[in-house]
Amino acid sequence: xxxxxQTPKFQVLKTGQSMTLQCAQDMNHEYxxxxxxxxxxxxxxxxxxxxxxxxDQGEVPNGYNVSRxxxxxxxxxxxxxxxxxxxxxxxASSYMGGYGYTFGSGTRLxxx
Amino acid sequence: xxxxxxxxxxxxxxEKEDVTLDCVYETRDTTYYLFWYKQPPSGELVFLIxxxxxxxxxxxxxxxxxxxxxxxxSFNFTITASQVVDxxxxxxxxxxxxxxxxxxxxxxxxxxxxxxxx
Numbered sequence: 001x002x003x004x005x006q007t008p009k010f011q012v013l014k015t016g017q018s019m020t021l022q023c024a025q026d027m028n029h030e031y032x033x034x035x036x037x038x039x040x041x042x043x044x045x046x047x048x049x050x051x052x053x054x055x056d057q058g059e060v061p062n063g064y065n066v067s068r069x070x071x072x073x074x075x076x077x078x079x080x081x082x083x084x085x086x087x088x089x090x091x092a093s094s095y096m097g098g099y100g101y102t103f104g105s106g107t108r109l110x111x112x
Numbered sequence: 113x114x115x116x117x118x119x120x121x122x123x124x125x126x127e128k129e130d131v132t133l134d135c136v137y138e139t140r141d142t143t144y145y146l147f148w149y150k151q152p153p154s155g156e157l158v159f160l161i162x163x164x165x166x167x168x169x170x171x172x173x174x175x176x177x178x179x180x181x182x183x184x185x186s187f188n189f190t191i192t193a194s195q196v197v198d199x200x201x202x203x204x205x206x207x208x209x210x211x212x213x214x215x216x217x218x219x220x221x222x223x224x225x226x227x228x229x230x
Contacts (some may be wrong), residue, residue, distance in 0.1 A: 031216060040121075042203060042220040050216055058217060090157060096214040098145050098164065098207070103157040 002026050006091050006104035013081040013111045021076040021107050023091030031094040032074040033101070036060065036087040043090065049074055081111045114139050116206050118221035125194055126229050133189040133224045135204030141165075143209040146180065146187045147218070151201040160202075163187065194228045201225045 007022045025032065033048035035058075045058030049068040063085060065077040074093075078085060088108050092101040115138040125131045137146065148160040161171060163180050171178045175192045191198055201223045207215035 031214060033216070033218075035218075040222060042222040043218070044220070045217050048216050050212070050214060056216075088155070092218075098162070098209065098215045100147060100159045100162045101218060102159070105156050
């Protein structure tokens with residue numbers, strides 16, 4: 001049982017480049033979300049989805065795009081990377097949220 | 113607006129000491145969930161406990177215990193007889209229940225870094 005799988009684990013981008021962080025879960029969870037973790041800031045919600053075809057913005061959505069075409073996958077797109085997007089990104093999934101979220105192992109992104 | 117405050121940024125204890133991590137939350141909702149997550153040095157986030165707003169019973173799991181008090185909006189976490197393996201960053205989180213009955217968003221505190229020295 002893989003749980004929540006994030007790829008890549010590490011990535012270095014140049015300012016202005018675009019990329020997609022992948023997230024897949026095999027638990028048939030309806031809820032999926034993306035968080036970023038910055039030193040001293042805890043985790044902050046970027047975007048979330050309550051099912052295929054349904055997405056919404058979280059606390060810090062600017063510069064990121066998401067879509068949810070299947071229950072299993074929830075990719076996060078950086079449209080034009082900026083140094084301020086240097087962070088650790090976590091994908092999470094849950095059955096309805098109230099039972100707790102399962103997190104992926106994270107993607108450490110550096111934008112130079 | 114929802115808010116979670118973990119006032120202790122860092123705590124350092126010696127092995128076998130008891131330690132309590134504080135969590136104070138703010139919400140206008142009457143129905144919500146509270147969580148604790150552990151982030152060891154390896155970086156993954158490990159779910160520890162979930163508590164809903166209607167259940168104020170304290171919970172004990174081995175050396176871990178949680179004290180939920182709605183009157184003070186607190187959900188504190190105590191580790192008894194701490195061990196070096198407990199060294200980690202611990203996050204408290206809050207999730208309100210939406211009109212659809214789910215909890216789509218987690219609001220995290222900034223975390224408390226616990227170091228347990230041998």
